[in-house]
Amino acid sequence: MSARGIAIDVAEAGRPEEFPNFTHFYFETPTGNSSSNADAVTVYALLDGPSVAGAYRFVMQRGKGVLMDIDCALFLRKDVARLGLTPLTSMCWFAEASKGYAVDWRPEVHDSDGLAIWNGAGEHIWRPLNNPPRTTASSFGDDSPRGFGLLQRDRNFDHYQDGVHYERRPSLWVEPRDGWGAGAVQLIEIPTDDEIHDNIVAMWVPKAPAKAGSDFRLRYRLHWLADEPYPTPLARCIATRLGNGGQPGQPRPQGVRKFMVEFKGGPLEKLPAGTRPEAVLTSSRGTFSYVFTEPVPNGVAGHWRAQFDLTVDGKDPVDLRLFLRLDGKPLSETWLYQYHPFNSPTGSAA
Numbered sequence: 001m002s003a004r005g006i007a008i009d010v011a012e013a014g015r016p017e018e019f020p021n022f023t024h025f026y027f028e029t030p031t032g033n034s035s036s037n038a039d040a041v042t043v044y045a046l047l048d049g050p051s052v053a054g055a056y057r058f059v060m061q062r063g064k065g066v067l068m069d070i071d072c073a074l075f076l077r078k079d080v081a082r083l084g085l086t087p088l089t090s091m092c093w094f095a096e097a098s099k100g101y102a103v104d105w106r107p108e109v110h111d112s113d114g115l116a117i118w119n120g121a122g123e124h125i126w127r128p129l130n131n132p133p134r135t136t137a138s139s140f141g142d143d144s145p146r147g148f149g150l151l152q153r154d155r156n157f158d159h160y161q162d163g164v165h166y167e168r169r170p171s172l173w174v175e176p177r178d179g180w181g182a183g184a185v186q187l188i189e190i191p192t193d194d195e196i197h198d199n200i201v202a203m204w205v206p207k208a209p210a211k212a213g214s215d216f217r218l219r220y221r222l223h224w225l226a227d228e229p230y231p232t233p234l235a236r237c238i239a240t241r242l243g244n245g246g247q248p249g250q251p252r253p254q255g256v257r258k259f260m261v262e263f264k265g266g267p268l269e270k271l272p273a274g275t276r277p278e279a280v281l282t283s284s285r286g287t288f289s290y291v292f293t294e295p296v297p298n299g300v301a302g303h304w305r306a307q308f309d310l311t312v313d314g315k316d317p318v319d320l321r322l323f324l325r326l327d328g329k330p331l332s333e334t335w336l337y338q339y340h341p342f343n344s345p346t347g348s349a350a
Contacts (some may be wrong), residue, residue, distance in 0.1 A: 001151065001172055003109050003222055005047050005056060006074065007203050008082030011135050011188045015081055020049025022056075045267075054270055055325050065170070065225035069177070075218045083210035084186065084203030085222055086174045090150045092129040093195050096159070097240045108159050109195045111169045112150040115187050116203050124232035124333040128240045129200055132189050132340055135316065139184040139205070142165040148185045149173030150202050153238060163239050170224050174204070178220040182207040222304040235266035235302065235307045235324065235332040237267035242339075245309040247290075255311055256289075257339065262296060262305045263324055263332045269302030277324040277331050284319040293324065 008018040028042035038060040047054035054074040061067055076083075090112040094103060099113040110129065117125040120143045129150075130136070151171040160166040189211040206216065223229045245256025271277070279293050289310040304324065312318055316337045 001090045001170055002154075002198070003068075003172060004087045004089060005045075005054065005072070006052060007082075007087035008049070008051055008080055009082050009168060009174050010084055010087075010201050010203070011137050011190070012081045018049055018051055020052055020054075022046065023048045023189075026341040047074070051080055052076055056282075059308070065223060068222040068224075069219075070222065071219050072217070074218075076210055076214050076216075077210050080210035080211050082186075082205060083216075084201070085216065085218060086202035086222075087201055088150050088172050088173075088174065089198045090200040091192070091195060091198050092128075092131055092189075092200050093139070094131060094190060095126060095128075095154075097242050100213075108154070108166070108268055109162070110152075110166060112152050112200060113154050114151055115148065115185075116151050116173075117142075117148045117185055118146040118230060118232075120146065122146070124234065125336055126333050127187065127338075128236045128237075129187075130338060130340065131135050131190050131199065132191055132338075134191060135191050136338065138187045138189070138338060140186070141182075141184045143182050144179040145176065145185060145204070147173055147175045147228075147230065148198065148202060149223070151228055153225070153227075153236075171227055173223040173225065173228050173230075175221040175223060175229070177221055180204060180206070180218070223264060232333045233266055233328060235263040235268045235304070236266045237335045238262050240335070240337065245290075247313070253311070255313060255341070257310050257312075257341070258290075258307070259310060259320075259337075260305050260307050261322055261335055262303065264303045264336075265298070266302070267326075267331045268304050268324070271302075271326070275326065277304065277326045279307060279308065280323050280325050281306075281322045283310065285316075286310050286318055310339065312339075312341050317341075 009015045022045045024046040026044040040059050043058045045056045059069040092110040095108040115127040117270045152169045157167050157168045183206040186205045190199040192199040239262040241260040243258045244252045245258045246252040289309045293306050296303040320337045322335045
């Protein structure tokens with residue numbers, strides 16, 4: 001998991017990605033006074049590249065995790081097709097959603113298992129990460145988002161079985177400190193066949209064209225924590241599982257995939273006995289069948305799963321959307337997923 005100063009033309013067809021450098025650093029001498037920022041470290045940095053020049057101020061301090069308050073000014077020398085601000089990078093090789101047979105001895109290998117977004121409308125979104133068959137770019141349009149981040153929600157060692165302790169990897173959350181206006185959180189997912197490659201990028205892309213001579217000024221905070229700093233009061237998605245569609249003991253239909261999406265906590269913990277939430281489902285294409293919800297049979301209050309079969313033709317990706325509802329009110333955050341039909345060799349995250 002890492003944070004970068006800027007991302008230029010990531011996964012932009014026909015254009016090589018550019019990697020500007022921080023060329024100079026200046027460390028401010030601590031004052032040693034008794035203020036709340038007495039232990040903070042302040043660093044100034046200059047960014048330079050063929051297409052951009054920039055100045056940054058970082059104020060870093062430890063608390064429950066690590067907080068970084070960042071002010072930056074960026075000046076474009078050239079037109080940029082895809083200007084990524086506050087970019088985060090991570091790795092997702094495979095997880096429980098889909099793993100090819102004997103790809104690796106470990107059950108899961110990933111530094112992050114999902115992209116979380118708290119959008120400007122107040123909706124909390126969870127998008128499990130993919131290791132796709134080809135490079136993909138997903139765009140989540142927004143106006144002045146409240147935050148987004150790459151998270152590692154799965155903290156169970158048994159799900160990784162590795163001494164490098166993927167279950168301890170930090171989550172990283174971006175909190176805007178002023179209005180960013182119109183744009184999109186963009187998620188870039190790049191195929192990988194090993195854990196040594198960072199194949200995930202999440203970033204803010206302004207709607208305004210990134211033209212030579214234009215400038216961008218941002219204030220934001222990075223939260224390096226175990227979890228997101230502003231979790232939803234609704235139930236959260238904790239697992240996404242895929243398998244062959246159809247029913248046990250019957251011939252399995254072609255072109256059908258079964259989904260099990262688990263939610264836990266929030267208002268699900270207080271559902272009256274006999275109450276069953278509704279699974280609200282939409283997709284960019286395909287048809288649903290066998291749609292229902294049920295409590296996970298583990299005796300844990302507030303742990304439910306939505307189950308459905310999806311039938312699609314062809315290999316183009318399918319964008320799915322799901323949340324749990326009761327009496328017209330949402331009970332869970334919104335689960336988004338990009339399904340690559342019957343792509344199983346590399347996998348997806350929780």
